[in-house]
Amino acid sequence: MRVAHLGDSSAGRELVEGMMGAGHDVVKLEDPGDLREFQALVVGVGDARLEATVEMLESFVFDGLIVIHTCLSRGVQVLDPLEAHGVVAVAAAPFAQKRWAISALDELGETIASLIVGEMGATTVEYRDTERPGLAARVYYARMLRRLARHADLFEDEPPELLGNVDSEEIVAAFYAIEEPGLRRSYLESARRLGEVELREELELWALQEENK
Amino acid sequence: MRVAHLGDSSAGRELVEGMMGAGHDVVKLEDPGDLREFQALVVGVGDARLEATVEMLESFVFDGLIVIHTCLSRGVQVLDPLEAHGVVAVAAAPFAQKRWAISALDELGETIASLIVGEMGATTVEYRDTERPGLAARVYYARMLRRLARHADLFEDEPPELLGNVDSEEIVAAFYAIEEPGLRRSYLESARRLGEVELREELELWALQEENK
Numbered sequence: 066m067r068v069a070h071l072g073d074s075s076a077g078r079e080l081v082e083g084m085m086g087a088g089h090d091v092v093k094l095e096d097p098g099d100l101r102e103f104q105a106l107v108v109g110v111g112d113a114r115l116e117a118t119v120e121m122l123e124s125f126v127f128d129g130l131i132v133i134h135t136c137l138s139r140g141v142q143v144l145d146p147l148e149a150h151g152v153v154a155v156a157a158a159p160f161a162q163k164r165w166a167i168s169a170l171d172e173l174g175e176t177i178a179s180l181i182v183g184e185m186g187a188t189t190v191e192y193r194d195t196e197r198p199g200l201a202a203r204v205y206y207a208r209m210l211r212r213l214a215r216h217a218d219l220f221e222d223e224p225p226e227l228l229g230n231v232d233s234e235e236i237v238a239a240f241y242a243i244e245e246p247g248l249r250r251s252y253l254e255s256a257r258r259l260g261e262v263e264l265r266e267e268l269e270l271w272a273l274q275e276e277n278k
Numbered sequence: 279m280r281v282a283h284l285g286d287s288s289a290g291r292e293l294v295e296g297m298m299g300a301g302h303d304v305v306k307l308e309d310p311g312d313l314r315e316f317q318a319l320v321v322g323v324g325d326a327r328l329e330a331t332v333e334m335l336e337s338f339v340f341d342g343l344i345v346i347h348t349c350l351s352r353g354v355q356v357l358d359p360l361e362a363h364g365v366v367a368v369a370a371a372p373f374a375q376k377r378w379a380i381s382a383l384d385e386l387g388e389t390i391a392s393l394i395v396g397e398m399g400a401t402t403v404e405y406r407d408t409e410r411p412g413l414a415a416r417v418y419y420a421r422m423l424r425r426l427a428r429h430a431d432l433f434e435d436e437p438p439e440l441l442g443n444v445d446s447e448e449i450v451a452a453f454y455a456i457e458e459p460g461l462r463r464s465y466l467e468s469a470r471r472l473g474e475v476e477l478r479e480e481l482e483l484w485a486l487q488e489e490n491k
Contacts (some may be wrong), residue, residue: 071322206430210426214419
């Protein structure tokens with residue numbers, strides 16, 4: 066399959082790397098006008114830019130194109146404007162070791178997601194759109210904590226791949242789905258500390274501002 | 279070897295369970311007057327009660343008795359009053375998967391510690407007394423974070439034994455060795471959150487009070 070890759074989120078990169086490993090031909094999409102050359106498009110942009118990206122893509126997609134976004138905190142319905150043009154719409158994001166959270170609009174989308182994820186040696190778990198923001202917050206929180214733990218002690222034999230990447234802008238976007246006050250507080254403090262130890266200034270600053278609200 | 283076990287710290291329990299697994303005969307010490315029946319004594323009490331326990335033991339120990347305390351945040355010198363009575367003094371505490379932090383007053387103590395820890399299938403790392411408080415703080419902080427991560431997501435396949443026990447009173451005692459402000463803040467917030475999710479009220483309360491100082 067010829068696959069176009071848009072965006073630079075770590076989840077998007079993880080998907081296209083897995084697809085390349087499975088033998089697909091992945092190309093960075095420089096010009097959306099080139100989309101006709103591809104069978105599938107990976108939209109690897111973060112939560113905050115997903116709507117605008119979908120809007121931009123609307124005039125370029127076509128019937129039968131597979132469109133996969135990789136944002137854990139968002140369901141598949143954000144792709145509705147593209148689905149109206151006949152694309153097969155899927156949300157697929159890694160949320161644990163070799164497990165991908167899948168949301169699709171129909172059975173064809175689910176089947177295609179299972180095939181692609183299966184080729185990468187991973188399995189899918191289906192989530193409803195409404196479950197995804199809370200799932201993303203829990204997953205990012207746990208990843209922040211594990212990264213902090215790893216930074217604090219250099220003694221554990223924990224394999225680094227268990228750590229998981231987590232983009233600062235996704236940490237920020239997922240925060241607002243949390244309602245429990247204790248978890249909100251701990252999430253912010255973890256983000257602030259992760260900002261300090263991993264030199265993510267924008268994350269540290271955001272957490273500080275939220276704490277002082 | 280006949281081994282007496284005093285105290286109920288989790289590190290102490292881990293040591294005597296390992297020694298029992300290696301075939302030693304471990305008995306809970308009910309009356310310090312019975313110490314003469316033993317070749318070794320495991321002092322499994324926390325940081326805050328270590329001095330008082332040593333003082334209490336002073337009139338019961340004897341030449342050649344092996345005395346091991348299991349408090350990670352304390353060096354071996356806290357056992358000096360017993361060493362004056364001819365005991366072999368050792369500090370031995372688990373700080374990572376199958377690794378024990380060892381401090382001893384002499385080569386005999388080091389050798390005995392290596393033998394006991396080796397029998398349990400673990401290895402020793404020697405630490406100077408002055409290094410132990412900072413080591414304990416980092417280790418407890420990392421354990422708190424991993425326990426919180428585990429609580430937040432139930433998806434990871436992380437083996438539970440990687441989590442590590444950590445007593446609330448040891449978390450409290452080790453905190454005061456931390457000088458870096460960011461780490462102090464994150465340590466307190468982690469303790470507070472761990473108190474919330476693991477229902478350790480005294481820990482939560484302590485963290486709250488420290489945060490408001």
